[in-house]
Amino acid sequence: MRNLQRRVYENAPIFLQNILLSLDGYKKTKNLYGNIYYSHLIELENKQHSNAEEAKQYQETELRSFIQYAVEKSSFYKEFYKGVDLSKIQTVEDLKKLPILTKEMLKNNIDSIYTNPKNSVVRTWTSHKTGTPLKLLFTKEDIQKKLAFRDFYRKQHGAVNLEMKRASFSSRWLIPMQQQKRLFWRDNLYVKQRLYSTHYCTEEYTALFVSDLEEYKPDFIDGLPSALFEIAKYINKHKIILSFKPVAIFTVYEKLHPQYRSEIEEAFGCPVRDQYFSSEIMPFISECVRGKLHYNLFSGVLEISKEGDIIVTCFTTQGTPLIRFNAGDEIELSKTQSKCECGSIHPVVKYTNNISAGYLHSKSKGKLTSIYFSRIWNMFPDSIEKIQFIQNSMDSIDVFIEGAENYTNSITELIHETMEYTFGKDMTFNIRIVEEIPSIAEKEFQLVVNNIARENKCL
Numbered sequence: 001m002r003n004l005q006r007r008v009y010e011n012a013p014i015f016l017q018n019i020l021l022s023l024d025g026y027k028k029t030k031n032l033y034g035n036i037y038y039s040h041l042i043e044l045e046n047k048q049h050s051n052a053e054e055a056k057q058y059q060e061t062e063l064r065s066f067i068q069y070a071v072e073k074s075s076f077y078k079e080f081y082k083g084v085d086l087s088k089i090q091t092v093e094d095l096k097k098l099p100i101l102t103k104e105m106l107k108n109n110i111d112s113i114y115t116n117p118k119n120s121v122v123r124t125w126t127s128h129k130t131g132t133p134l135k136l137l138f139t140k141e142d143i144q145k146k147l148a149f150r151d152f153y154r155k156q157h158g159a160v161n162l163e164m165k166r167a168s169f170s171s172r173w174l175i176p177m178q179q180q181k182r183l184f185w186r187d188n189l190y191v192k193q194r195l196y197s198t199h200y201c202t203e204e205y206t207a208l209f210v211s212d213l214e215e216y217k218p219d220f221i222d223g224l225p226s227a228l229f230e231i232a233k234y235i236n237k238h239k240i241i242l243s244f245k246p247v248a249i250f251t252v253y254e255k256l257h258p259q260y261r262s263e264i265e266e267a268f269g270c271p272v273r274d275q276y277f278s279s280e281i282m283p284f285i286s287e288c289v290r291g292k293l294h295y296n297l298f299s300g301v302l303e304i305s306k307e308g309d310i311i312v313t314c315f316t317t318q319g320t321p322l323i324r325f326n327a328g329d330e331i332e333l334s335k336t337q338s339k340c341e342c343g344s345i346h347p348v349v350k351y352t353n354n355i356s357a358g359y360l361h362s363k364s365k366g367k368l369t370s371i372y373f374s375r376i377w378n379m380f381p382d383s384i385e386k387i388q389f390i391q392n393s394m395d396s397i398d399v400f401i402e403g404a405e406n407y408t409n410s411i412t413e414l415i416h417e418t419m420e421y422t423f424g425k426d427m428t429f430n431i432r433i434v435e436e437i438p439s440i441a442e443k444e445f446q447l448v449v450n451n452i453a454r455e456n457k458c459l
């Protein structure tokens with residue numbers, strides 16, 4: 001059915017695509033921005049001046065009800081916590097009495113971890129260290145609360161979602177491959193959003209994007225930093241003075257490199273604010289006015305294990321409860337928490353150096369981070385056991401797949417089509433279905449292996 005919708009959209013004229021997108025936006029908006037969203041937004045506003053003690057109390061109340069919910073609704077947790085006196089889990093410190101949930105356990109028990117499979121939204125999450133797509137389910141409450149966290153944070157930086165004009169630089173599939181017209185954006189009118197396709201944010205087309213932004217004059221911008229960097233480079237190189245100034249630019253889903261930030265801030269004359277990208281499984285992590293990343297205590301608990309791994313309890317995962325989940329070591333929680341100059345009570349976190357989620361090269365579209373090709377495993381979480389991308393030359397990319405029982409040749413065809421859409425038709429893609437993905441001697445598994453970058457460290 002999703003494929004049918006896609007074909008209808010692909011073959012419609014652009015004006016109709018805008019209508020279809022807005023209708024879809026309208027339908028989604030009703031589910032996304034419902035009563036839970038608004039009441040949570042108000043709650044966050046009311047709590048913004050809490051002192052440390054009040055914040056801790058609120059966090060622990062949320063924690064207790066989250067654990068209770070998981071044990072009542074998830075058969076896995078009922079069994080997992082057998083023998084633990086849950087009445088003794090009252091505080092964040094008490095949480096340590098509960099066992100850690102590993103990635104392996106999550107994968108092997110996922111069906112019994114789900115709490116409400118019938119009324120949930122599916123999101124796929126893949127750890128870069130396992131390459132196994134996991135189908136996480138989220139309740140309506142999870143989705144709306146998460147959005148309220150995001151919009152509350154943006155409001156603190158001056159951007160009011162749904163009321164102000166928003167420009168989003170998105171890697172989602174938006175522009176049909178066969179389109180001849182050089183119009184690489186679409187409108188989602190219902191939420192006052194213009195979506196710019198980052199697939200076309202390359203040197204060849206940046207001038208078109210800049211002139212459309214000039215016409216649209218967004219109040220705020222969000223999206224992939226790598227694409228915004230390309231636009232910003234063009235603006236700065238040609239010394240263009242924009243006729244509008246966004247209140248802020250919010251980067252998502254990719255690492256924000258320091259050079260991206262300075263180039264974007266110079267071009268648009270406004271601050272760039274970053275949000276931690278692995279948002280499906282994490283408590284809400286975002287940047288304050290002083291440029292520090294804080295994790296929001298009201299959205300979960302972060303702990304550091306003895307081995308230095310980050311242990312996550314995320315309150316907005318009711319559909320697939322993550323309690324003391326070992327998410328690996330992508331961020332660091334400072335052991336000695338000194339208070340940030342912004343005055344926030346929420347703890348400061350830092351990216352660790354090894355957070356390169358990986359990228360591959362295309363011949364004509366530059367470097368592409370894994371967010372671009374994540375669609376491949378997101379489309380088939382039930383059919384792919386494990387996936388890996390390897391690039392040894394600029395001309396081709398190898399994709400290794402361990403297929404599940406229901407894997408079919410038509411999936412290979414769709415993957416090939418998506419690779420062409422993402423990387424361009426001027427490359428070849430070798431999709432290999434294997435019993436077991438060969439391991440690279442003595443190296444930890446990586447979802448993305450870019451041997452070109454390894455050989456030419458300057459890239």
Ligand SMILES: [Zn+2]
Binds near residue numbers: 290291341342
């Ligand atoms: Zn701060």
